Amino acid sequence: MQEFYVTAAPGTEQALRDELCELRFRSVRLNRGGIPFFGEWEDGWRACLQTRIGQRVMAVLARVPANTLDELYHHARNTDWATRLTPAQTFAVAAFAHESAGVPPDLAALKVKDAIVDAQRDHFGKRSDIDREEPDVRVFVYLTRGKATLYLDLSGTPLFKRGYRVCGGEAPLKETLASAVLRMSGWDRSTPLVDPMCGSGTLVIEAALWAANIAPGLRRSFGFQKWADFDENAAQRLDAIKGELRRLHGQPPRITGFDLDAEAVAHAQENARSAGLRLAFRQMPIRELQSDGTRRLLVTTPPYGHRLDADNAVYQELRAAVARLKGWRICLLAGNPKLVRAIGVRPTEEYPLKNGALDCHLVIYET
Numbered sequence: 419m420q421e422f423y424v425t426a427a428p429g430t431e432q433a434l435r436d437e438l439c440e441l442r443f444r445s446v447r448l449n450r451g452g453i454p455f456f457g458e459w460e461d462g463w464r465a466c467l468q469t470r471i472g473q474r475v476m477a478v479l480a481r482v483p484a485n486t487l488d489e490l491y492h493h494a495r496n497t498d499w500a501t502r503l504t505p506a507q508t509f510a511v512a513a514f515a516h517e518s519a520g521v522p523p524d525l526a527a528l529k530v531k532d533a534i535v536d537a538q539r540d541h542f543g544k545r546s547d548i549d550r551e552e553p554d555v556r557v558f559v560y561l562t563r564g565k566a567t568l569y570l571d572l573s574g575t576p577l578f579k580r581g582y583r584v585c586g587g588e589a590p591l592k593e594t595l596a597s598a599v600l601r602m603s604g605w606d607r608s609t610p611l612v613d614p615m616c617g618s619g620t621l622v623i624e625a626a627l628w629a630a631n632i633a634p635g636l637r638r639s640f641g642f643q644k645w646a647d648f649d650e651n652a653a654q655r656l657d658a659i660k661g662e663l664r665r666l667h668g669q670p671p672r673i674t675g676f677d678l679d680a681e682a683v684a685h686a687q688e689n690a691r692s693a694g695l696r697l698a699f700r701q702m703p704i705r706e707l708q709s710d711g712t713r714r715l716l717v718t719t720p721p722y723g724h725r726l727d728a729d730n731a732v733y734q735e736l737r738a739a740v741a742r743l744k745g746w747r748i749c750l751l752a753g754n755p756k757l758v759r760a761i762g763v764r765p766t767e768e769y770p771l772k773n774g775a776l777d778c779h780l781v782i783y784e785t
Contacts, residue, residue, distance in 0.1 A: 419444075422462050423569065424472035425452040429771040430598035434471040437601060441468050454478075462572050463642065464659055467635035470597035470628060473577055476558060476569040484566035487521065487529045490559075494533035497568060500541050502645040508549035509534065511557045518563035530559050530568070554644035574641025581637035582693035586618030586685035591719050591751070593634070595773060596624040602769055602780055603749040605715050608671050614704040614739075615718045615732075616675030619686030619697075625717075626695050629670030633663040637693075676702040704735045709743045717749040720757055733760035740783050748783040755779070 426434045428451075435453050438446045443455040443465065453472075455461075465475045482493035503509055511534070513527035534557070535545040546555075556571035578592040600621070605611065607629040613621045627634055642648060643656070675697065677683050683699045690697040707716075716739070720732055733756065740748055740761055752758055753776055758765065765781040772778065 419456045420459055420462065421454060421456055421478040422465060422572075423452050423454050423476045423478060424465060424469060425474045425476070426472060427592075427595055427598065427772055429769060430471055430595065430602075433598045433601045434469070437469060437471050438465070441465075460655060460659065463640070463656055466572055466577065466640045466642070467633045467659065467663060469577065470624065470634050471594055471601065473594055474571055474573040475577070476571050476573075479568045479570050481565065481567050483564060484519075484521075484526075484561055485564045487525060490526060490561075490566050491529045491533045493566070494530045494568060495537045497533075497537075499534050499537055500646075502570060502647050503534070503538075503546065503555045504646045505538060505542050505544045505546050507554035507644060507646060508547045508552075509555040509557060510548060510550050510553040511559065513559040513561065515561040516563070519561040520563075521561055523559075523561070526559055526561055526566070530557065554641075556641055570645075572640060572642040574644070575638070577635070579638065580634050580693070582623065583618070583689055584692045585688040586682070590617070591620050591773060593620055593624055595771070596620045597628065597634075598771075599717065599719075599749065599751055599780055600625055600628060603715060603717050603782060604747070605717070609747075610672040610674075610712060610714045612674050612676070612707070612714055612716050613718045614676045614702075614707055614716065615720060616677050616686050616699065617679075617682050617719075619675055619689045619699065621717055621719065622673055622675040622686065622697060622699075623690050623693050623695060626670050626673050626690070626697055627693065629668065629673070630695075631666050631668045632694075633660075633666075636660060636663065673697060675699045676704070676707070678703055704732075704739055707739060707743070709745065711745070713745050713747075714743075715747045715749065716743065719751040719753075730760070733757050737761045740785055743785050746785050748785060750781050750783075751778055752781055753778040757781075 435448045445456040480497045484490040511527040511531045513523040515521045515523040538545040558569040560567045578594040611625050616622050680701050683701050686699045766784045767782040769780040
């Protein structure tokens with residue numbers, strides 16, 4: 419059984435654990451920074467295809483003593499790289515060193531890189547080239563006091579890059595965090611959902627993909643497909659897994675996106691079409707959103723960091739919405755603590771998260 423590790427954004431670990439359990443991965447356990455599980459190599463492929471919240475899927479290649487850089491080099495050189503990394507593939511090494519390791523991560527990465535190329539020269543008589551931007555094989559090293567874990571990254575390009583975003587540039591909310599917010603909101607995937615500040619549509623599209631049970635990785639390729647052992651037989655097995663996932667589609671509830679910006683609405687519509695979805699987007703201010711007696715989930719990421727008066731106007735509209743939309747569940751990913759103060763009602767639930775380097779809070783209200 420191979421051990422895998424799915425990395426998570428800070429604060430989303432429990433949501434990722436719940437997702438992996440729901441997807442029936444084995445030996446899943448809660449862990450800070452990411453979630454480990456065990457399975458066959460095909461389970462690692464399936465995790466790349468199916469996880470909506472995980473940022474990367476990595477395979478644990480070895481755990482070795484590393485009291486010194488020379489000891490790290492020795493064990494890394496004696497690790498089996500040749501199965502998946504030959505001189506025909508490029509590679510890159512990244513490292514993270516916990517403060518207890520007392521080792522600069524760049525030196526650790528350099529030592530492991532030297533160990534790999536020296537092992538290749540022993541085995542093949544030549545070595546791979548280094549490609550720091552788009553390597554065929556990504557190696558990751560995690561160091562703590564006296565120990566190192568060596569990983570191979572199955573994902574390649576980060577998993578938030580689903581492949582459907584064609585308009586609007588890079589979203590301020592990554593698709594993986596949007597999916598975590600949706601799961602943490604308590605959405606049952608049958609209650610109608612509204613995003614009144616949808617921007618380029620990330621939350622709405624991720625909600626529709628989840629509700630329809632469309633695997634988020636079906637439209638893209640992964641790093642493991644460039645490995646030396648990924649042959650024609652492996653490609654056929656991957657195609658079979660994709661075929662099984664395509665047969666699992668369901669029917670989402672009514673999911674709607676609104677925005678004041680006509681260009682944002684157009685971008686959201688184009689991104690949804692690119693994702694193979696038919697979704698309703700409309701230009702409309704949040705103050706026109708009214709309750710018709712149907713329970714709905716409102717989930718959105720309010721803008722922040724623009725003009726102070728514009729932010730205050732948005733906050734006042736959200737305060738009015740919380741008071742007006744009776745019977746709704748309202749979930750806001752707040753990047754500014756002023757938003758929570760402006761609403762003036764204690765949230766039913768609150769979770770600290772990170773959107774990139776920004777501290778934010780998911781606040782949930784039952785109206």
